Every structure is written in C-alpha cells, then in structure tokens.
Amino acid sequence: MKFVYKIQHNELLKSFLQRHQYSKKTISAIKLNGALIINNKHVTVRKMMMPGDELTIELPEEIPSAYLIPSDNPVEVLYEDDYLIIVSKPHHLNSTPSREHPHDSLIERVLYYLNDGQFTHSVIVPHIVTRLDRNTRGIVVFAKYGHIHHLMSTMALEKRYMCVCYGQTPIDGVIEAPIARDSQSIITRKVGHLGKYAKTSYKAIAHKPNASLCEIKLHTGRTHQIRVHFNYIGHPLVGDDLYEGSHPTIHTQSLQCYKVTFIHPIYNKEIEIEIDYKWLDKIYTEL
DSSP states (O other): OEEEEEOOSOEEHHHHHHHTTOOHHHHHHHHHHSEEEETTEEOOTTOEEOTTOEEEEEOOOOOOOTTOOOOOSOOEEEEEOSSEEEEEEOSSOOSSOOSSSOSSOHHHHHHHHHTTTOOSSSOOOOEESSOOOTTOEEEEEEESSHHHHHHHHTSOEEEEEEEEEESOOOSEEEEEOOEEEOTTOSSOEEEOTTSBOOEEEEEEEEEETTEEEEEEEESSOOTTHHHHHHHHTTOOBTTOGGGTOOOSSOOSOSEEEEEEEEEOTTTOSEEEEEOOOHHHHHHHHHO
16 A cells, blocks of 8 residues: 655655654554665655655555454445445344454455455455444444554544433433443443543434333543443343343443544545444334
8 A cells, every 4th residue: 555645745754644643553564574665765754755756555464363263154245445444233243253263254355355255465454443242233334454543543433322221211322431341250341439520422313111221422531431321321232131121132231332533544525334223223113
C-alpha cells in the first residue's frame, strides 16, 4: 500500500508524517521495511520538503500473527474498499481468538477472505476496529492496514444496538454506572464504585409489561457494558444466561449491533452501514 501527496509548502518530512497521523509505530515500520520517496528519490524523515515536491509513502508488508489460523468458513461482507472491510458477525463466533475458542474466529475468517486463501506474498492483514461479544451478533469493522487502524482509532465512530430485554422500560433513559471486574469470575463484570466510568443511553422502540425492544447508544466501550447496565436497572437481556436473563429456549443474548456510522479516514465521507434486526422483532413479539 502506498500514499502519494503533493507538497504545498516547506515542511520537514517528520513533521508532515506526524501531522498526517502516522503513528510512531508506523513511522518506525516504514523506516525498517517501507519507503519514503520524494521526486523518485529515497529520503529520510530529516528531509526538508519544498512546494511542488511529490511524496510517496510505501507502507511495509505486514505479517499475520502466528496465533491466527486462516479459516475458510463464510464471511458476510457488508462493505469493502481498499482500506476497510465491514462484515456481519453471527452468534456463537468470537471476534478474535480466545483461550476457550482459539480458532475459527471472525478475524481468522476475514484473513482468509481478504487473501483468497493464498498466503505466499503481499498478505493483507485485518486489524479489528470494533468487536462484539461471542454471542452478540451484528456489524464489525476491520482495517486492512495498521496505519488505517490507527487513523480509525483517532476518529469518532458511532455504534447503535437493538436489544430485547425483560420488563417494561421507560420510554428512554440514560444509565451511568461504573463497571468493574467481578472478583468471583474471570468473565463477568458488575457495577461497582471501583469500576471505570460507563454510560449507556437507550430508547424503547416498543414495550409491553413483560418485554421491551430498545435502541441503544454506547457513550463508552466497557466489556459487556450493555448487558451489565440493563441487568443493573432490572431489565436483563432475554437469553443472557450470564446476566440473569435466562430463557428456556433462547440461549444467546438478544442483542445486535445494527448500525455503524463514521467518517472514512481516507475518502473523508460519511459511511453508514445498517442491517435489519427482524430476529429481535420476532423474539419481542413472541414473548
């Protein structure tokens, strides 16, 4: 991957790289295995650039982690360009490998997809931008290069969720409660004064005495945040065995990331991806 810039004024190359959000890690990688080229000549970050110069930045090839084993299981692609790929994650699939589920994660499926199963040269390595719990379904964003991942980390990205929870919630609400690790478990989280600040807002799209269908906006990104917060206010998610939402036939939390909106880091245009949540409508209707 390379980026080409037309220089507009005198500037030290190092300053230019910093101003364009090239991280220290990326700059070090470029020095090691990439290239900085001005007017077809290789230069260093100490080069002073002049108006009219053409700067080419060649990013180094990336090597996938040895822990990732490409999986040829299918991937549902919602959006793809030269820099990003956005996919839909099903239930019962890890976003990344874990001790309990070391392989066939979503990132390993995307790794296989991006390279057509060929790993001899010029490998595209996916970098996860957003992730979901194993049993939460919905939209997941990946960057195709480390530099793009860094750019995405500096930008605002809004995720909207839909859920079905027990009981009749207020029409709308805001939950501000710190989330901490549960000392009794390596998996679960809980609301606790020693936890990290967490904020969730929601709006009931439909509700009845025994269930509510809610749209949710995360203002922070704590582990299990929605699940912990809704259980905390007395409305656990239907099917969430971990947080008091057990159901006799539904054994996965009724939660989906259904919309993602952000400004593209290269094209500088708004990207909005939305998928339906009919399965949640069905659960709500049948409760």
